[in-house]
Amino acid sequence: MRVSIDKSSIKGEVFAPPSKSYTHRAVTLAALSKESTVGRPLISADTLATVRASEMFGASVEREEDRLIIHGINGKPNVPDDVIDAANSGTTLRFMTAVAALTDGITVLTGDASLRTRPNGPLLEVLNQLGVKACSTRGNERAPLVVKGGLKGQDASIDGSISSQFISALLITCPLAENSTTLYITGKLKSRPYVDVTLEMLELAGIKVHVDDSNGTRFIIPGKQKYDFKDYTVPGDFSSASYLLAAAAMTSESEVTVKNLFPSKQGDKVIIEILRQMGADITWDKEAGNVTVRGGRQLKAITFDAGATPDLVPTVAVLAAVAEGTSRIVNAEHVRYKETDRLRALATELPKLGVDLKEERDSLTITGGKLRGASVHGWDDHRIVMALSIAGIVAGNTTVDTTESVSISYPDFFKDMRSLGAKMEKVSEELS
Numbered sequence: 544m545r546v547s548i549d550k551s552s553i554k555g556e557v558f559a560p561p562s563k564s565y566t567h568r569a570v571t572l573a574a575l576s577k578e579s580t581v582g583r584p585l586i587s588a589d590t591l592a593t594v595r596a597s598e599m600f601g602a603s604v605e606r607e608e609d610r611l612i613i614h615g616i617n618g619k620p621n622v623p624d625d626v627i628d629a630a631n632s633g634t635t636l637r638f639m640t641a642v643a644a645l646t647d648g649i650t651v652l653t654g655d656a657s658l659r660t661r662p663n664g665p666l667l668e669v670l671n672q673l674g675v676k677a678c679s680t681r682g683n684e685r686a687p688l689v690v691k692g693g694l695k696g697q698d699a700s701i702d703g704s705i706s707s708q709f710i711s712a713l714l715i716t717c718p719l720a721e722n723s724t725t726l727y728i729t730g731k732l733k734s735r736p737y738v739d740v741t742l743e744m745l746e747l748a749g750i751k752v753h754v755d756d757s758n759g760t761r762f763i764i765p766g767k768q769k770y771d772f773k774d775y776t777v778p779g780d781f782s783s784a785s786y787l788l789a790a791a792a793m794t795s796e797s798e799v800t801v802k803n804l805f806p807s808k809q810g811d812k813v814i815i816e817i818l819r820q821m822g823a824d825i826t827w828d829k830e831a832g833n834v835t836v837r838g839g840r841q842l843k844a845i846t847f848d849a850g851a852t853p854d855l856v857p858t859v860a861v862l863a864a865v866a867e868g869t870s871r872i873v874n875a876e877h878v879r880y881k882e883t884d885r886l887r888a889l890a891t892e893l894p895k896l897g898v899d900l901k902e903e904r905d906s907l908t909i910t911g912g913k914l915r916g917a918s919v920h921g922w923d924d925h926r927i928v929m930a931l932s933i934a935g936i937v938a939g940n941t942t943v944d945t946t947e948s949v950s951i952s953y954p955d956f957f958k959d960m961r962s963l964g965a966k967m968e969k970v971s972e973e974l975s
C-alpha cells in the first residue's frame with residue numbers, strides 16, 4: 544500500500560506500543576511453562592507467528608481483552624503436525640528452531656521469501672554439537688530448516704557476530720536439556736542487549752544461567768531445569784517509539800510525549816541519548832514513563848555505533864539526513880541480515896530524498912542537508928517504511944510504498960502519526 548506524506552509538525556501524546564522482543568520471549572517462556580498470563584502483549588504479525596508456533600508445539604493460547612492466557616507444555620514440546628511457518632519473523636524462526644530440538648521427532652520450519660534469505664548457520668552448527676540433527680533443506684543455512692530433536696547439552700561454541708537471536712534461542716532451550724551446557728561465544732557478540740532481555744526473562748521464569756564475561760563471554764546453563772513463568776506485563780517498545788521521537792525532533796513546532804517508556808534493558812532506549820547528543824530538546828520522566836520531545840532545534844551530526852542496537856539504524860540514518868554536518872553509522876554489517884539489507888535499502892532510498900550518503904561494507908556516512916520530496920520504496924521492511932515516512936514529514940510531497948509492512952511490529956504506526964497531526968494518507972493498494 545502506498546502512503547502520501549506532506550510536511551507536518553506533530554503534537555500530542557501517544558502510548559508506545561508493547562515491546563516486540565519482550566512479547567516473543569513472554570509467549571515462548573509461557574509456552575514452556577504450565578500456566579501463565581501475558582498482559583499488554585504486542586499483537587502484530589511477528590508475535591502472532593510465535594503464538595502459532597507455540598500452539599503447534601502443543602501450547603494453547605487464549606486472548607482475553609488485553610492479555611493472553613497460555614497453557615504451556617511444561618518443557619516437553621510435541622512434534623508439530625505440520626510445517627511451522629515463522630512468516631517474516633527472524634526471532635520466531637530462531638527461537639522455535641531451538642524449541643524443536645526438545646522434541647522426540649522431526650520439525651520443519653520455514654518463513655516468507657525474506658526470512659528464507661536470512662542466515663542461520665551458527666545456530667544449526669551448535670545444535671548439531673548438542674546432540675540435535677539440524678540442517679537446511681537447500682544446504683545454504685537458510686530456511687526451510689529440518690530439526691530432529693535430541694538436545695543433550697554439553698560444552699559448545701557459537702559465533703556471536705551475526706545474530707544474538709541464536710544465543711537467546713539456546714539460552715531458552717538448553718536449561719531443559721539432559722546435561723548442562725557451557726556456551727562459549729566466539730567473534731564479537733552483536734546486539735548484546737537482546738541477550739540481556741532474554742536473561743532477565745529467564746530469571747523471571749525461575750531459570751538459572753551463569754554469565755561469565757571475565758575472558759570473552761560464556762554462558763553456563765545447568766540442565767534438567769523447569770520453567771515457571773508467571774503473570775507478566777509487557778513494557779513499551781523503544782525501537783517503535785524511536786520513530787515518533789525522531790519525527791518530533793526533526794520538525795519545528797512539534798511537541799510529542801510518548802508514554803509507557805520506563806527504564807528497561809532494551810538497548811534501543813539509547814535513542815534518548817542519541818537525540819540529546821544531537822541537540823534535541825528531550826526529557827525523560829522515568830518514574831512516569833514519559834519521554835517528551837520538542838522540535839525546532841537544529842540537530843547536529845553524530846557517530847553512531849550500531850553494534851548493540853541494529854534496529855535504530857533506519858531512525859538514526861534519517862536523523863543524520865537532516866543534521867548539520869557529517870554523521871557516521873558504524874559497526875553495522877549485521878544490519879544487512881534483517882528483513883532486508885537495510886544498509887543497501889537506506890543507501891538506495893535516502894539519496895532519492897536528496898540525501899548525500901556513502902555506503903561501505905559495515906557503515907553509512909551521511910551529510911545532512913535539505914530534503915526534497917520523492918516517491919520512495921519501503922522494501923517491504925517495517926523499519927525502512929517507518930523511517931522513510933518520518934523523513935516524508937520533513938521533505939513533504941513524498942510517497943512510500945509497501946507500508947502494510949508496519950503490521951510486523953507497529954500496526955498502529957500511521958494511525959498514531961495521524962493522531963499527532965502528521966499528513967499521511969493512503970494512496971493506493973499495490974497489486975501484490
Ligand SMILES: O=C(O)C1=C[C@@H](OP(=O)(O)O)[C@@H](O)[C@H](O)C1
Pocket residue numbers: 563564565567634705706707708711733734737738853854877881
Ligand atoms: O532478540 C530479539 O528480539 C531481536 C534481536 C535483534 O536481532 P539480531 O540479534 O539478529 O541483531 C533485532 O534486530 C531484532 O529486531 C529483535
Ligand SMILES: C=C(OP(=O)(O)O)C(=O)O
Pocket residue numbers: 589631632633634635854881882926952
Ligand atoms: C529484524 C527484526 O526482527 P526479526 O529479526 O525478529 O525479524 C526487526 O524487528 O527489525
